[in-house]
Amino acid sequence: MYDVIVIGGGPSGLMAAISASEHGCKVLLVDKGDKLGRKLAISGGGRCNVTNRMDEKELIAHIPGNGRFMHSPFSIFNNEDIIEFFEKLGIKLKEEDRGRMFPVNDKASTVVETLLQKAQDLKVQMWTNTPVKDVLYDEGKAVGIKLSNGKVINSKAVIIAVGGKSVPYTGSTGDGYPWAKNAGHTITDLFPTEVPLTSHEPFIKKKLLQGLSLRDVELSVINPKGKTVIQHEGDMLFTHFGISGPIALRCSQYVVKALKKFAVNQIEMNIDLFPHKSGEMIFQELIKIGKECEKKSIKNCLKGYIPDRLLVFFLEKVEIDGSGTFANVSNEKIRHLAMLIKKFSFTVNGTLSIEKAFVTGGGVSVKEIYPKTMQSKLMSGLYFCGEVLDIHGYTGGYNITVAFSTGYTAGKGAAESVLGSS
DSSP states (O other), X not given: XXXXXXXXXXXXXXXXXXXXXXXXXXXXXXXXXXXXXXXXXXXXXXXXXXXXXXXXXXXXXXXXBTGGGGHHHHHHSOHHHHHHHHHHTTOOEEEOGGGEEEETTOOHHHHHHHHHHHHHHXXXXXXXXXXXXXXXXXXXXXXXXXXXXXXXXXXEEEEEOOOOSSSGGGTOSSTHHHHHHHTTOOBOOOEEESOOEEOOOHHHHTTSSTTOEEEEEEEEEEOTTSOEEEEEEEEEEEOSSEEESHHHHHHHHHHHHHHHHTTOSOEEEEEESOTTSOHHHHHHHHHHHHHHTTTSOHHHHTBXXXXXXXXXXXXXXXXXXXTSOGGGSOHHHHHHHHHHHHOEEEEEOEESOXXXXXXXXXOBOGGGBOTTTOBBSSSBTEEEOGGGBSOBOOTTTHHHHXXXXXXXXXXXXXXXXXXXXX
């Protein structure tokens, strides 16, 4: 008989098992895959973005999906605790742009190996290739699990940490939702978030800008009423199917929600190449450049002002001959070019599938979870942590922070409940 069974060996499950064991419990961790920590191993482009160092208010602002729920778990185990946890285990961390924390050696594998070693040292039993068929409930309490081979394993508490539906090859295939439903839980609508956006625009279909990346631009989502829903500043990329890169991923959930809310099949987006300059400033700069190099071709004059491929594309759009000189171009056309640089509008029609998303939106409703312990309000002895919950953040270390924080909180909550009642 185990005190606590943890289902799922991702970031939240490993942290839950370590936490429950540290707090004095006999713990079994089961995972259907042949390897633990698979999602951790590919996170941060294989470098493992273990957390983000922003202050709590900023952190929560970067978790648009039910971030406020995280106040309690963060009061128990926050981003600074995560940093201290890894540094105590001998993993030195470094801070990069926008607060992202990585191991100094840039190897996610080190993070995974260190967590597994820690769990081993704490005598956590870890079983791989062990698919779970059911979580067992009896008289309003979680009492154990039934494996796919029919074997029943009893425990005093069960922690579900199986992830969502994104990146399924790591083992996240939505297994946790039926178990939660059987306990009476609500599963909110699942949707892809932090996912590239698709577009039917002719310039996308013709691959005119494919592979072009833009730095420090602003991307906005505009709803059918013309209102700006959200805007993000940073880097993005044109692809053969649409747009990708950090700010496109951050805008994706707002595109998904606007398509659904307004029952439309496309949503407008704007790119502002110079978010810190006004349209008038850009116009004056173009006029000045034009005066300084009257003899040269427009294409050469404006080389480096914006990326070359975008310049050629924009000049065509406003019907300016790039091989001509500024002397032959009206101010009105130059103003049009300035407006396009300030606000390039195009439409997107959706996203890649939830399986291609970095993060799953939706999940087990947080209204039915005690935030200080991660225990179910509907079934005693049942705990949830990580992406199976309806909590999602932007990329940049926010989701993994949620996973580690809720995992640690669930492990501690389960241990205190089990040992308090035994």
